[in-house]
Amino acid sequence: MVKLTIDGMRIRALEGATVLEAAQEMGIVIPTLCHHPGLSPYGACRVCIVEVGKGDRRSLEASCTLPVEHGQVILTNSEKVRKQRKLIVELLIASCPNSKTLQDMAANMGINRIRFRIRDRGCILCGLCVRYCKEQMKSGGIGFTGRGTTRMVATAFEVTPEECRNCGGCEWICPVCERACTAGNLIDGLCGGCQNLAPVETCPVCTGCSESVGPHGYKVY
């Protein structure tokens, strides 16, 4: 067992576990896009960043790929983390404004403007579909092609490969095409609809606070 501190709580985690897993076990919510419990950690979206270290020596790391260590001190919701997380979600929305998952996340984080030029690429390259196809379906029909600005998810030679069983898992797991945002025009890059109309879900054990939990159980920041 490894002893570490997350948000002031002294906890014990299994050796080899990631900080994200340890936090989730303690009921601490760290928002994430590219993490899925059934798939290998990938660290692509960077939304799950946390502050690691002691005193002045602090750094931001993606918690989904960060293994737990003895004596680690972790802050999952500090001022610095919140600021950087907002920036990351803004950048993701700028490349993918029609994702309801992303728009919901922005609403939860209190983002009220996207400061970057919006270029809809329809993909945030989180790799969920590629990992799902490879690891869960044992298929490997889709993958990344190209690199840099031309990197994208595709099939080889743009034909449906023999390996594809039409399971639809890649669409199901995708944070963009799973639930497309249907808002017609975006104001400052945000649709605004969910921000106002999102149903507030309650925790399994409701204490009536009504403010700490937003849609889908995310903490309201």
Added chain:
Amino acid sequence: MPRSANKIKSQCQKVAAIVSKCGGDRDSLISILQDIQSEYRYLPEDSLREVAIQLELPLIQVYGVATFFKAFSLKPRGKHMVTVCLGTACHVRGALAMLDEVKRQLGIESGETTEDMRFTLETVNCLGACALAPIVVIDGKYHGHIGPGKVKKILKK
């Protein structure tokens, strides 16, 4: 047997020979692709399919590697590679005018190949030989201080 089928069969045998020469290991995928590229000057679609079968890899993995590296081409390349540097130093010393002259001489845009399959034109962002700017590389040989006037002469060779 029709001629095209024959061609594909010999291609498969060649690919199989290259794969076994490189040890038939998945880790040597890049060196296998390099050998195929030096054999055909590009990576034919059927050869990639054959590599995937031989190495028991999903085709997309082979395709992903082939599209990731700029050294690999999926389109047929000409006999001679003409690479024009458009880095900062070359740009300042008139690489654009020289590139226009190369395009005019060959009658192609960058990234294209002449119809007689003799030349392929490519641009790069810096070759690290800024002292020789503006620079053209033809089949791995560096030609420095090339103005638009000298282009015709070196392309003739």
